Amino acid sequence: MSEAILQARGVSKSFGGLRAVSEFSLSLPARGLHGLIGPNGAGKTTVFNLLTGVYHPSEGEISLAGESLLGLKPHKRAAAGLARTFQNIRLFAELSVLDNVRIACHLRTTHSMGSAILRLPKHRREERAIVRRSMELLEVFDLAGRASEDARNLPYGDQRRLEIARALATEPKCLLLDEPAAGMNPQEKVDLRKLIHQIRERFGVAILLIEHDMGVVMNLCERITVLNFGQTIAAGTPEHVQSDPKVIEAYLGTE
């Protein structure tokens, strides 16, 4: 197996007396597909927020491609190559579909504000590159035809895909998807699985996803980590995890 792109070691987070995440570890290889599952309130989204810098861990170490991410703000982590989507879609609702993606291209631009005000050649060049790249991404996600619509006017499934397109526009090494299949019908879930595979092939990113839908997780992910009450109760291949008695207990309870 290749070098880990995203690595977390012994990451814990307490909110007051509540230990939301305890001793979380993860080693996500380049182009890996890793699932994070667990019952409601298990701490999955907290893990995402710890990885992306919304929260800072009480203990532990997080690194991306060998560089420590600790203490970095979310925008610096995005620049380092970590992009995410949100459980409750967070698009820039009033802005156009194209602008949503263009905003995510901002962090890779190098010209100054003065250059934008004077419309210097460098500004023009980078703006053109942004449009080209954004339209390419929208085409991959089949959204190019709706580029000028307001993001809030898109149907739900399109909004979910736009969020992924936007995350990819930051040119990430690792993509974190928070419940990408939430609210989708069975056909859309099948399409989503294909799409996630495509994304990995085309953009060469490693993907970590939170998902409640077992069909999606078990078919898609190479490795799975199961959380319950902030504790990692199992980690391994889908088959291994599925047969783990602790996992069965967490999901189904015991007699």
Place this chain on the structure above:
Amino acid sequence: MSHETPPTPGLVSSLVRGYMPFVVAVGVAIVMQVVVRPNVDPYPAKLLLDIGINCILAVSLTMVNGFTGQFSMGHAGFMAVGGYASGAITYYTSMRVWGAGEARGGVLSGMLGGEGLPWLTVGDGLFLFSLIVGGVVAAGLGYLVGLPSLRLKGDYLAIVTLGFGEIVRVVIQQTSPVLTSAEEVRQATILQLPTHVGGSLGFSGIPYYTGLFWVYLGVCVTLIVAFRLKTSTFGRAFLSIRNDEIAAEAMGVNTTRYKVWAFVIAAFFAGIAGGLFSHTLGVGLSPEAAGFLRSFDVIIMVVLGGLGSISGAVAAAIIVTLLPEWLRGVAEYRMIIYALALILIMIFRPKGLFGVREVWDRATWAWLSRRKSGTGARGGARE
């Protein structure tokens, strides 16, 4: 769908395109002063001047309240600081150098426009310099006020900025009387002069340099900068903060930096507007210029025009300046009608006249056709 790459423009042509609007701005400003001003009566000319200054204030506040969605209520504070700073520079420099405080401008200065004067004089240079310094001082304060905006949101930021305006007002009230004799001015040190700006009596004696040329030059430059920012990757970064700060940060937008930048740029232009205001004939610059009533006026313009819409801010600045004048005929009911008009507009256009869009965006007018075809029933489907 393929994307044809447009031919890369040469350096010269792209420089021309980059600077051309500024050249046009100077042309427009000259026309306002040389052609428009002599052909209208002094009263409408004064209204044109007020409209211009209000445009600069409204468009600059749009960058904070509209683009980044921070609610600043202290815009008049920046304006007053810029006005006092530039007024003190021109007044005391004139007193020191020429021994008298009146304006020594050329054809492009003032509201009267002299015969046989040169187009621009040393006095105009001094005025321009003072405007820029006023803008820079205000921008510096904008930086200081922008810093708490990193931690505060919504109502809390509004209160802090409101407090800032009041602090400016009270500090100005505590200043000493203006030095009126050249002798006193020459004896005072450079550091003493800024404390002699009139206190609560107001700063009188500031030379009257402001005319339609300078005001509309200011308007055009403010508009060019605002439009170019809005339509650039930086403007989109600003707007993303307003839409969803958490998502903006996660997509790599340095929200901290841009929130402060918005304050700094807006304060700079408010400072320039203040400088233009303080050098206007018949305007007494007093601490009240920093008061919250003035800030509210600007907020009304920005909200009325649509938060984030530059052309909306301009339209609203014109309406808000002219409405009280139109209603002069029904003097007793003037303020009632004014308030009613604002309330009605907010009921029927809750996002302001143009929302976040500009007048020429087709989507701005979509509601018209929707109203015609759907008789209001589909209005609810907009959510």
